[in-house]
Amino acid sequence: MTNDTRTVAAWLADLGSEKPAPGGGAAAALLVATGAALVEMVTNLTIGKPRYAASEQVMQEVRARAADIRGDAQALADADEAAFTAVVEAYRIPREDPGRSEAIQAATAAAARPPLATAELAAEVVALAGRICEGANVNVLSDVAVAASSARAALESAAINVEINVGALKDAGVADALSQDLARHMTAVADADEIIAAVRSALSGS
C-alpha cells in the first residue's frame, strides 16, 4: 500500500509493526518530505507580501523545487519499502540455488539506491532552507529551522542505511562508488546545523 492511500495513523502503525518494511529507510524519506513541505509552507506565506517583495523571485523558485521534492520523497518512501522487501526475498532463496548469492548482491546494491536518493534530496532541502533563511516571513522563520532539522535527521538516517548496504556488498567498485556519492551529500549536515543556529539566533534577537 502506498502513502497516497494510507492515513498518517496507519502508516505509523505499519512502521511500528513487526513487518520489516516500512522501516528506517522509508521513515527517512518521509523526513525529507516533511522538510520539503515546511520549506514550501514558508515560501507560500512569504510570496505576495509587499514587505518581502525583494525575495519574491527566490521564494518562487524555492517553492517550485520544494513541491517537487515533497512528491519525489514520498515516492522514495514507497521505493525503499519495495527495495527492502526484495532483499528479504533474495535471502529466502534456498541456499542450494546457484543464483542465490548473485540475487542477494543485486538486491542489496539496488536497496542502497533509495537511501542514497533520500540523502541527495535531504541535502537539497537543506540548501533550499539556506536560500530562504533571509527574506522569509519572520513569523514562520522557525519553520525553516524545523525543515533543516528534519532534513538533517533524514541525512543521518539515510547514511546509516546506505552504509549497511555498502557493507554487505562484495564488489568493492560498486561499494566505493556508493560511499563516494553519499559523502558528497553529507556535508549538508553541518550546513543544517548552521541554519538552525542562525534561525535561533535571529529569533532570540541576539
Next chain:
Amino acid sequence: MTNDTRTVAAWLADLGSEKPAPGGGAAAALLVATGAALVEMVTNLTIGKPRYAASEQVMQEVRARAADIRGDAQALADADEAAFTAVVEAYRIPREDPGRSEAIQAATAAAARPPLATAELAAEVVALAGRICEGANVNVLSDVAVAASSARAALESAAINVEINVGALKDAGVADALSQDLARHMTAVADADEIIAAVRSALSGS
C-alpha cells in the same frame, strides 16, 4: 481534520500549504511518533527470538511504552495545530478590544504546552532507544539510530517552538517555568548523538 483520517500525502500537502497550521510544531510531534514507531518495530522484531531471550523483559517494557508514545505524539500534532490556530485567532481580536492582550497572552502560554510535551516525549524516545541499543535484533539495529535521529530533530524543533512562545510572554514567571522544563528535556540531544554514534560503530564492526 485529524491525522487519523488524513492520508500521509494529504498531511504533507497541508503542511506545505499556505495554511499556518499544521506547521513546524505538528511536524515535530510526528517526528516523535516516527521515532517511537521505529523503537516499537525493533522490539517487535526482537521479542520471541531465542537468540535475544536475555533482553525479552526490557523489550516488552519498551514496546508498551513506545506504542503509547506513538499514539500520544499523534494526538499532540493535532493539539499543536489547534493551539497555534487559537493564537492566530487571538491576534485577530480588534485592537480596541480591552481583552485582546490578555487573550493573546493566554493563547501564547497555552501554545507553548504542545511543543513542551513534544520535547518531553522526544526525550523519552531517546531514552527508550538507549535502553534497546544492546540486546536488539542486530538486523534492525540501524532503526534504533534512525529512531534517535528522528527524536533528536523533534527535540530541536520543539525547543525552537517553545522558545518563540516564551519570547512572546510578558509574565516572566510563566516564561521561566517553561524554559526550565524545556532545558530538562534538552540533555537528550547529546544522548541521541551518542546512541547514533554507538550504532554506527557497532554496524561498521569497529
